[in-house]
Amino acid sequence: MRICLHGRPRPKQPRLLHFCFCLLGLVAICPERQWLRSSGFLVAGAAGCARLELATGARAAPESVGRGAWPHKSIQRRAAEGSAAAGGDDGSDIPRRLTLGVGLSLLAAVGAKRFLIDGPPEFDPAPRSLQGRTVLITGANTGLGKESAIRLARAGATVVITARTDEKGLQALEAIKAASSASDVHFLQLDLADLANVRSFRQRFQSQSYGEKLDVLLNNAGVMAIPERRQTKDGFEQQFGVNHLGHFTLVAQMLPLLKKATGFARVINVSSTAHLGATKENMEGDLMAPERYTQWGAYCQSKLANVLFAKELDRRFKQAGVKATAVACHPGGVDTDLARWLVVNSEDAAAAKKARKENAAFEAIGTFLTRDVQHGANTQVYLAAGADGGYDRSGGGYFDNMAPGLLNPVADDEALAKQLWTESERLTGTKLDVSSAAA
């Protein structure tokens, strides 16, 4: 189609529009081709904008455009003249074109939200498919951990959630039981910012009726973008300390029970696409030097550590002949409490929720630029359910949208992963010997 601005002739029936509708029809019936759907909606968006441009700019006279006049002024002038001036345009066509343009642009926006941001439809493991499996989820009083607990409990798994306080944990426990209609859900307190607390965890876990083995460890808890450098009880920088070192110590604790899993066990590190923002240099030298601290730098570093750790753990599982796999994943940009430090500069999630409600910009970002927690939990639930073909598959993999994700090449640096392992052992005073760990 010829799009003719400034009064040159163009067809009455815009073929571009028809083409876009056909394209949309095609991509709508192509559920497995997300990139195709996304490009379809982007083309529709472009067409919508073109329509808007046709409606608002097409009728601007060359001289008025040349003088920098706004197109809508030109439209108003033409409408007032009531004439079909140069190019044969009829002013009465403008509302229709505007409506179509706005409509297509909205369609593109909804499509972009639906397919680019929300990702694939909700994934639910089949009822009873996880019976006999025990899953431990850290930081499950809210956000992705809580949603994962609901979905995995619904599929029949024995689910053990952790939270930093009894109050938060017990409250979440009731909510998870109610939402999943499952009773085999349990709570244990765990603070990853306190290594003494982490070290006491296995003994507390083992003393429970479900505590003789562990099939899936979902290392989900995390903190993000703390503006000022903070420290854990053990003096570690908070983001690296909680997101990586706390989980490293927990894996060492729970390894003997993972070795008793029914069939293959699995460790899942919930990382982030933010791991792409970290470099090799970020993983070397003094990992938590105060002068190196930036709020996002520390988060990216901790999330790259999650991937490096998963890959090295998987390699060591294989070398030691341990029936287990370790994987990492990115949940997408999800509407959870994770952004609390950005909203209220505090870890108070309730205050962040309140502040968000009062701020239209935060609310709009939260609602339109992120996926909801049901879509966000997909990948970790998929991996925790072994839906990638079984718990013995995908070892060392990094997943996004329930498929292999875009990986930082640094994550494949084996020497760096070994170095991180050794440094994590030194910092935490924990020997993580995959071959010898026994209950």
Ligand SMILES: NC(=O)c1ccc[n+]([C@@H]2O[C@H](COP(=O)([O-])OP(=O)(O)OC[C@H]3O[C@@H](n4cnc5c(N)ncnc54)[C@H](OP(=O)(O)O)[C@@H]3O)[C@@H](O)[C@H]2O)c1
């Ligand atoms: N949301 C996203 O867009 C996104 C994107 C990429 C990756 N992720 C990752 O997804 C994971 C889950 O995050 P989310 O979005 O669900 O965030 P969230 O709603 O803030 O949940 C984080 C969980 O971690 C817990 N936690 C924080 N510090 C802890 C500590 N010291 N010890 C034990 N638990 C602690 C929190 O407990 P409290 O409530 O007591 O603080 C909460 O239960 C994180 O690892 C995050 O990095 C999220």
